[in-house]
Amino acid sequence: MKIQNIELFTVPPRWLFLKMTTDEGITGWGEATLEGHTGPVEAVVKEMAGYFIGKPTDRIEDLWQALYRSGFYRGGPVLMSAISGIDQALWDIRGKQLGQPVYQLLGGLVREKLKVYVWVGGNRGTTAGEDAAARVKAGYRAVKMNATANLEWIDSGAKLDETAARVQAVREAVGPEVxxxxxxxxxxxxxxxxxxxxTLDPFKLLFxxxxxxxxxxxxxAAIQQHTSTxxxxxxxxxxxxxFKKLLEQGAADIIQPDLSHAGGIWEVRKIAAMAEAYxxxxxxxxxxxxxxxAACLQLDFCTPNAFIQESSLGIHYNISADLLDYLADPTIFAFEAGYVKPPSGPGLGIELNEEKIRAAKAAGDWHRPSWRNEDGALAEW
Ligand SMILES: [Mg+2]
Known part of the structure; x- marks a missing residue:
């Protein structure tokens, strides 16, 4: 089976989907989203297509190596998001060809269910406590929030107190177990x-x-000396x-590679194995x-040191469309008591609503916020 064609779809709220077709009629999907930088990734995928169209779909490692190494310049968000989307589509095709979920091709299940967390609150404001209570009521057992709005390079203790108050509101809303x-x-x-x-250490945070x-x-390493979190x-x-140097330095307890930026399912599985050794x-x-x-779930279910999965459902960026909107069957990611079950379908285990994706194709790019501090200097967002 050979790769026949590639199509790209920019869809709201800020996603780039990639559809790969083959000469045997099987199609695969990947996500090469690089938030706010869709155009450059699209251009790279199209450039790479000059190499991969016509290549066998089952030589995933070899294709990855060729796309990574043969460009001379390598790494970074743009090139790696393009490779990530291509890698996901190739695994989707391979799984569909063999009638197996991707995790079955990468060692099989290591867990029966997986904990998922969602976001509460936005960048500012005081709704995090109420949001968290609603999330827990909906069944989630873990949530994530932003610590602060913009900060000066060196800022006041009052900003730290504000953060502590927001985290305390969430802790009080969800109780000690969440x-x-x-x-x-x-x-x-x-x-x-x-x-x-x-300041946040007493709240016994997840991370x-x-x-x-x-x-x-x-x-x-210095920050680690100030917290047990x-x-x-x-x-x-x-x-x-x-990731090599980070792991050698020994100061990170959890790594969070993004399967649409770090190099795809196969690359992140290797990064996870490196992390396991540390x-x-x-x-x-x-x-x-x-x-x-869907790609993340495939990885999590066959990776022993994966312990929780972030979900964008209801995240503050998902204004014009949300996580389940482009799925043919939105119940596929349904969770029970904070956990999702392994998807049983072949490949990435999802079916997309292609009609809806095509209708949404004209969506513009997402614009990142740009923040300034009180004195007019640029703040990190
Ligand atoms: Mg983050």
């Missing part, structure tokens, strides 16, 4: 990250995320080589669409 993760979102510079980590930007990962990072890191857990990043989420 996991609360707090995303620093790379907004916090090193000088404030230590204090914020220490703190991106306490500093990934380019400042050497600061994690597990430290998570990795959504803006790519490939095995990108006793580091995996929680794939996924504030993205249904194909990316």
């Amino acid at each position: 996991g609360i993760a707090v995303d620093f979102h790379g907004r916090v510079h090193k000088g404030m990250a230590k204090a914020l980590a220490r 703190i995320e991106e306490p500093v930007l990934p380019e400042n990962n050497e600061a994690l 597990p430290i998570a990072t990795g959504e803006r890191m790519y490939t095995r080589w990108g 006793d580091v857990a995996v929680a794939p990043h996924c504030p993205l669409g249904p194909i990316a989420f």
